[in-house]
Amino acid sequence: MELPIALDRGSKQSLQAQLHEQIRRLILGARLKPGTPVPASRILASQLGVSRNTVVLAYERLEAEGYLQTRGAIGTYVNLELPENCLTARRPESVAASRMHGSARHRPIAFEGRAQTIVNDKRLACDFWLGRPDPRSFPLKAWRRLINRTLTTAGACLTEYRDPAGLIDLRKAIADHLGPTRGINVGPDQIVIVAGCQEGFNLTARLLLREGMSVAIENPAYQGAACLYESYRARLVPVGVDDNGLCVDALPDTGAALLYVTPSRQYPMGFTLPLERRLHLLDWARRTGTRIVEDDYDGDFRYQGSPITALMGLDSHGYVLHLGTFSRSLGAGLRLGYLVVPKHLVEATRQVKALLDNGHSWLEQAVLAEFIARGGYENHLRRIRQSYAERRNCLIDSLQRHFGDVTVSGTECGMHLAWHLPRHLPRAAELQAVAAEHGVGIYTLESGGACDLGGCAYAERTVLLGFSSLDERQIRDGIERIAAAIDVARTRTHEAIASTWSGAAAPARMPMAGGRVWMEGIRP
Ligand SMILES: Cc1ncc(COP(=O)(O)O)c(C=O)c1O
Numbered sequence: 001m002e003l004p005i006a007l008d009r010g011s012k013q014s015l016q017a018q019l020h021e022q023i024r025r026l027i028l029g030a031r032l033k034p035g036t037p038v039p040a041s042r043i044l045a046s047q048l049g050v051s052r053n054t055v056v057l058a059y060e061r062l063e064a065e066g067y068l069q070t071r072g073a074i075g076t077y078v079n080l081e082l083p084e085n086c087l088t089a090r091r092p093e094s095v096a097a098s099r100m101h102g103s104a105r106h107r108p109i110a111f112e113g114r115a116q117t118i119v120n121d122k123r124l125a126c127d128f129w130l131g132r133p134d135p136r137s138f139p140l141k142a143w144r145r146l147i148n149r150t151l152t153t154a155g156a157c158l159t160e161y162r163d164p165a166g167l168i169d170l171r172k173a174i175a176d177h178l179g180p181t182r183g184i185n186v187g188p189d190q191i192v193i194v195a196g197c198q199e200g201f202n203l204t205a206r207l208l209l210r211e212g213m214s215v216a217i218e219n220p221a222y223q224g225a226a227c228l229y230e231s232y233r234a235r236l237v238p239v240g241v242d243d244n245g246l247c248v249d250a251l252p253d254t255g256a257a258l259l260y261v262t263p264s265r266q267y268p269m270g271f272t273l274p275l276e277r278r279l280h281l282l283d284w285a286r287r288t289g290t291r292i293v294e295d296d297y298d299g300d301f302r303y304q305g306s307p308i309t310a311l312m313g314l315d316s317h318g319y320v321l322h323l324g325t326f327s328r329s330l331g332a333g334l335r336l337g338y339l340v341v342p343k344h345l346v347e348a349t350r351q352v353k354a355l356l357d358n359g360h361s362w363l364e365q366a367v368l369a370e371f372i373a374r375g376g377y378e379n380h381l382r383r384i385r386q387s388y389a390e391r392r393n394c395l396i397d398s399l400q401r402h403f404g405d406v407t408v409s410g411t412e413c414g415m416h417l418a419w420h421l422p423r424h425l426p427r428a429a430e431l432q433a434v435a436a437e438h439g440v441g442i443y444t445l446e447s448g449g450a451c452d453l454g455g456c457a458y459a460e461r462t463v464l465l466g467f468s469s470l471d472e473r474q475i476r477d478g479i480e481r482i483a484a485a486i487d488v489a490r491t492r493t494h495e496a497i498a499s500t501w502s503g504a505a506a507p508a509r510m511p512m513a514g515g516r517v518w519m520e521g522i523r524p
Helices: 015-028 041-048 052-064 084-090 094-101 140-152 168-182 196-208 223-231 275-288 343-356 362-373 376-403 428-437 472-492 494-501
Strands: 068-071 075-078 191-194 214-219 235-242 256-261 291-296 320-325 337-340 407-409 416-420 462-466
Touching: 015 052, 041 052, 052 068, 140 362, 168 191, 168 320, 168 337, 168 362, 191 196, 191 343, 196 223, 196 256, 196 291, 196 320, 196 337, 196 343, 214 223, 223 235, 223 256, 256 275, 275 291, 362 376, 376 416, 376 472, 428 462, 428 472
Parallel strands: 214 235, 214 256, 256 291, 291 320
Antiparallel strands: 068 075, 191 337, 320 337, 407 416, 416 462
16 A cells, blocks of 8 residues: 655655654544554655655654554554544644534633724834834833843742732832822732733623623723623623713613723723712712722823822722723833722732732833832833823824814823814724825724724714824824825715715814814714
């Protein structure tokens, strides 16, 4: 019997390894059935033009792995013990094939749902992608120095499990940062280090949710949070947002196990929840017994006015869990954030964190703790805040230059703006496509990491523009290209466009003191 084997003498893989692999595949693919004799080593060697030793060694390996059996002087056979029904299923191409033939019967997986789209792998020449710090701003020199220093004193830190709640030095440093900047006065025991807000959502869900429970959530909402709570089979109850953030009056009176909210800067619209609404919200939490997950994802970037006291800083009854992240200030690649919990949840949170991943990597925590304690973090924030404020101004200025009076929200803080498109411009999705044709990335709510949970009045005419990772030249160039792209599209499809874009009145607007930018003036 001649085996269908073809050896590639130019391959990096040895002839013996190729032979072993090809015979193995013939067996797994059931082309060599259990009990079938394989050719004697001398015959196969001569057929393939290789040394007999090559075949003997390949056979020996196949025998050791259980594919072949030698029966004394009689010869070598495919192992009879191989269960026939496993063979075709283990062929590499068999998954798709067997699905087609209906022979693979996997039980359904438990996960139902979808994940957020936060990785933008289709970067354009000029990309107003959201929420990314400028890679050039990462404090690389200081980080390298601290890593080296930290490693020299690491001792058993890298080989032993640590407290799942996180390194005490880092938790102390965060507690010291949160007091003056957010008005949250807690001890390190109330802080758990997490792998970014995303793990924080997971942790809060495991802590507070069971299947079928309701989660009140602002609409539009951050996809990462909405998808996560949905994946726990919670029922999402969308609560509308206006230009003062979450519509607190529209919250459900009963039934929600938790509320997810971004009070410092509504994601993605950028509205800040005023004090009056914050106090109402806390009152609602007390009345209904609902816990609040406060996502303070970019509270470090406030350009106007003094820092705003976080919701947790106003809560004296222990209803708020506060999430912060270093993804915006340092970089999402670090996967570092923190969850601050009320005292009565400290022990349960620590246990859930232990179940999730038994704690975060020690080295990054130790380095970050040092970076904060030595004042590096404050300096870094001051520096990038200044440069992001300049980029934000440049973006607003460029929009005005090309489009006249513009309605934008989210200008007081953060790393992106929401531009509310007037009726004479295309809708957000069309504008995104037109801009992309000209090498510029701009984003609708959905493509910018948010989701419309139903009936969101902002969805159609809002474009999100991140400015933190572009320099001023790129920003000016990008907006100029968008204006040019609109002109081209307008000319190209004049008739069709005229019927869709024109004829509607400009939105209600409120002038910002001392400027020509029209802010937060639209009401859905
Ligand atoms: C609303 C919101 N929350 C949280 C995060 C940060 O997530 P993480 O800390 O998991 O990187 C982001 C990042 O884009 C965000 O937009």
